[in-house]
Amino acid sequence: EIVMTQSPATLSMSPGERATLSCRASQSVGSNLAWYQQKPGQSPRLLIYGASTRATGVPVRFSGSGSGTEFTLVISSLQSEDFAIYYCQQYNHWPPLTFGGGTKVEIK
Amino acid sequence: QVQLEQSGAAVRKPGSSVRVSCTASGRTDNRYGFNWVRQAPGQGLEWMGRVIPMFKKPIYGREFQGRLTITADESSNTVYMDLNSLRSDDTAVYFCAKEDWTFRFFDTWGPGTPVTVSS
Numbered sequence: 001e002i003v004m005t006q007s008p009a010t011l012s013m014s015p016g017e018r019a020t021l022s023c024r025a026s027q028s029v030g031s032n033l034a035w036y037q038q039k040p041g042q043s044p045r046l047l048i049y050g051a052s053t054r055a056t057g058v059p060v061r062f063s064g065s066g067s068g069t070e071f072t073l074v075i076s077s078l079q080s081e082d083f084a085i086y087y088c089q090q091y092n093h094w095p096p097l098t099f100g101g102g103t104k105v106e107i108k
Numbered sequence: 109q110v111q112l113e114q115s116g117a118a119v120r121k122p123g124s125s126v127r128v129s130c131t132a133s134g135r136t137d138n139r140y141g142f143n144w145v146r147q148a149p150g151q152g153l154e155w156m157g158r159v160i161p162m163f164k165k166p167i168y169g170r171e172f173q174g175r176l177t178i179t180a181d182e183s184s185n186t187v188y189m190d191l192n193s194l195r196s197d198d199t200a201v202y203f204c205a206k207e208d209w210t211f212r213f214f215d216t217w218g219p220g221t222p223v224t225v226s227s
Contacts, residue, residue: 001170034213036153043203043217044153055215087153091212096169097143097155 002026002093006086006100012108019075021103023088028068032092035064035073038102039084047086048073075105083107110134112204112218119224125192128221130204132185138162141207142187143214144178146200154200158207159187194225 003026013019023033031051036044046055048064051071061076075082088100115129130142143158157168161180168176177190187204202221205214 032211032213036214043220044205044214045217046213046215049208049211049213049215089153089213094212095155095157095167097212099153099155101152 001096002029002090002098004088004090004098004100006088006103008103009101010104010106012106013078014108015078015080017078019078019082019105021073021075021086021105023066023071023073023100025069025071025090027093029090029092031067032090033064033066033071034089034091035062036087036089037082037084038087044087078105110136110140110206110216112206112216114202114204114218114221117222117224119226120194122194122196122225122227124194125190126194126223128189128202128204128223130187130189130218132187132206136185138180138182138185140209141212142180143205143207144176144189145203145205145214147203147220148197148200151200153203156189156202158212161185161187191223196225199223199225 005024007022033051035048038044052064063074085102085104087102111133113131138161141160144156157178159166159178161182166178179188204218206216
């Protein structure tokens with residue numbers, strides 16, 4: 001099973017700042033990595049797939065990068081609606097499909 | 109676009125079972141993979157298993173083997189998740205999620221079904 005580790009667990013940021021979230025895989029997953037955003041009481045929303053491709057309707061301030069075992073999600077300028085929990089998910093080796101533990105982006 | 113609708117919240121006693129349904133509408137296709145992902149209170153996302161309705165053969169996560177059954181009814185575009193021998197740590201929100209056409213990431217999620225296991 002591939003273990004996905006996200007850091008930091010919590011990111012305290014102010015609106016307008018740049019947020020950098022990390023995701024590490026226990027072994028290479030190539031570019032088969034997705035990012036999701038989840039707000040309280042809602043289901044997750046796909047942001048990024050293929051490590052760097054934005055899903056339909058996702059603002060350009062969200063960007064993903066990386067390959068192999070190290071991945072990054074950057075939110076270039078935080079908007080109020082971006083404060084949420086972000087999860088990475090690998091889909092290279094399965095079953096099982098595995099998620100990271102999440103990074104909570106909170107208002108400072 | 110595909111939309112997913114799930115059955116309502118459930119409360120069960122330990123040792124019992126629960127069935128959660130997920131009905132697809134819109135641009136449905138029985139070749140899409142449908143997955144079940146759960147989220148315990150305050151916790152992260154945990155993949156449980158998946159099925160492609162056309163092929164019917166489900167795949168389960170190891171920790172759910174023997175307790176989980178995922179089935180699909182093509183005629184009603186509905187996928188079912190049956191979990192038995194419920195324990196208190198099965199208390200969670202259960203999501204169905206549709207896979208991308210080619211890869212195993214989830215481009216569409218259902219609203220979630222809260223399941224509470226309590227005596």
